[in-house]
Amino acid sequence: MARTTGSDGERTEAAIREAALVLIARHGYEAVSMRQLAAEVGVQAAALYRYFPTKEDLLYTLMRDHMTGLLAAWQAARPETANPVARLAAYVENHIAFHIERRSSTHVSNMELRSLAPERLTHILKLRTTYEKELRSILRDGAEAGIFSVDDIGLTAMALIQMMTGVIVWYRPGERLSIDGVKRTYLAMTMRLVGAPQPAGEQSNVHAHA
Amino acid sequence: MARTTGSDGERTEAAIREAALVLIARHGYEAVSMRQLAAEVGVQAAALYRYFPTKEDLLYTLMRDHMTGLLAAWQAARPETANPVARLAAYVENHIAFHIERRSSTHVSNMELRSLAPERLTHILKLRTTYEKELRSILRDGAEAGIFSVDDIGLTAMALIQMMTGVIVWYRPGERLSIDGVKRTYLAMTMRLVGAPQPAGEQSNVHAHA
Structure with a gap:
């Protein structure tokens, strides 16, 4: 990077x-x-x-740029369609692609909220909320359209984000799975978790908007 | 504690x-x-x-006791039945109940692997593997019985563990959800994620073995 x-x-x-x-x-x-x-x-x-x-200026800059980078990547990746399945697929792919290439940055962003002064913490948390709201709105649209089956929108969004971000804990480039393989498996798990229909040719969805 | x-x-x-x-x-x-x-x-x-x-003796003791405590809690909670759905439900409930009450300990256990000397790191990782294997064996049994639909046993086990452990990041006792409510929602998400049948009265499963 x-x-x-x-x-x-x-x-x-x-x-x-x-x-x-x-x-x-x-x-x-x-x-x-x-x-x-x-x-x-x-x-x-x-x-x-x-x-x-100051050292805290440095930390804040790193954490802010991580989040604004993630939001910018999502703006670029987000599909035009209103279809919740395609939007959720794009969100999952972008989330995994962004974090899997930024292990240290992701680690710092998740760990060091504890080290920010209150106003700066508030600003970082606002950026995180903005990003999470995108996922909640996809889940809500899918649930309202009867395509997804979601008991609790907020909790499902947190669960999905933590599941996906967890990839950086165990994934090392060059492992048995390619990044595309990881994305495909997480996408299938996500779609099942939200109760989306699982077409036999579900892998074609994965690439439909790539 | x-x-x-x-x-x-x-x-x-x-x-x-x-x-x-x-x-x-x-x-x-x-x-x-x-x-x-x-x-x-x-x-x-x-x-x-x-x-x-030494300070590292202290860290190692904390991390070892966290994992042996988790394994002991699972031995106590694990049901007699061979039924993969009941075993998975028990695993999810035990995992969430254990971690939700041990925020600092979970945080230290997940963050400070980096601070252990090699032999001690190896020992802690072995304990973690033992615990993860229990989940993999439940998923494998369910998949082989045609009850679960799992693409990749190892990756699904990691995804579920990270999703569940993530509860400690956002959950505070006294929030809108009770611990039982959190367990129920995570259980429903887990069952959908592994493609288990979703009975209308699924909440009775939650308590069947409690």
């Missing part, structure tokens, strides 16, 4: 972000110092503070 | 464990010092080392 083009300043900032994600995912935010991060990137600590005046 | 009976030593050890779970869940293992923990419990640091010679 590190940018390899751009000015020296942009490259340095990208290197700081990448190193910060890896260090925080490995040791936890509180245990990582700006000094340690500067050493990892190969710059003076003073240089770091030009980009991120 | 703190023991309130027993000798002074047992009470002190229970207080150390409880405080350690809360502090590590809040700040991360690396950021918590034995000195800080001793202050929290109200003992001298030297007293702490009588119970746990």
Whole structure:
């Protein structure tokens, strides 16, 4: 994910972000110092503070950009159709594709809410709610159309998001399953979980909007 | 979960464990010092080392006891029947009941694998595998009997465990849903996800083995 083009300043900032994600995912935010991060990137600590005046500014930037990146990826992936099955399939595919390539960033985003100051926490939680609402609205539309069978919209949305994000815990590129294989299996599980009709040729749905 | 009976030593050890779970869940293992923990419990640091010679001994003990506790809870909850639907229902109920009451412990167990030395990590991972195998064997039996529809046993087991454990992220006692309500909704989602028949009176299944 590190940018390899751009000015020296942009490259340095990208290197700081990448190193910060890896260090925080490995040791936890509180245990990582700006000094340690500067050493990892190969710059003076003073240089770091030009980009991120405080360690919490850095954490907040990482977490905000993770969520705005996820929302932007969804805006790009979201299909024109009103069909809840196609929209849910697109949501599942986008969610898995986004997170499976961002293990450290996902880890930091899920773990370090505890380390944000209240106003910043509120802002990140608002972004998360915006993203979750997209899924809830798909589930609600499908339930109202009688296509999905969902007992509790909010709880089903949380369950699906946690199930899908959990992929980063066990998936390593190069395992027996390809990313496409993971997406297909999670899509089939999701469709069954929401009680959507399971066509025999269900895998063609997976690619219909790709 | 703190023991309130027993000798002074047992009470002190229970207080150390409880405080350690809360502090590590809040700040991360690396950021918590034995000195800080001793202050929290109200003992001298030297007293702490009588119970746990190193900080990693303490972490390992917490993580091991979390997993042996989970396995013991499952041994107690596991029904006699060979019926995969009843066994899966019991697994879901036990998993949710166990974790929903142990938020800090679950958080530490899932987050701090990164902080264990290799042999201890191996031991904890073996305990986790033992627990996951129980679910895989239920899913396999159900699939072989033609009762469940499961594409990938291992992946379905991981997905279900992550979906269920995710409850601790959003659930707070006293929310609109009771713990029983959460269990019922997750049970219904699980049964749909594995393609189990959905009887109209499915809620009677929930309590059949309770």
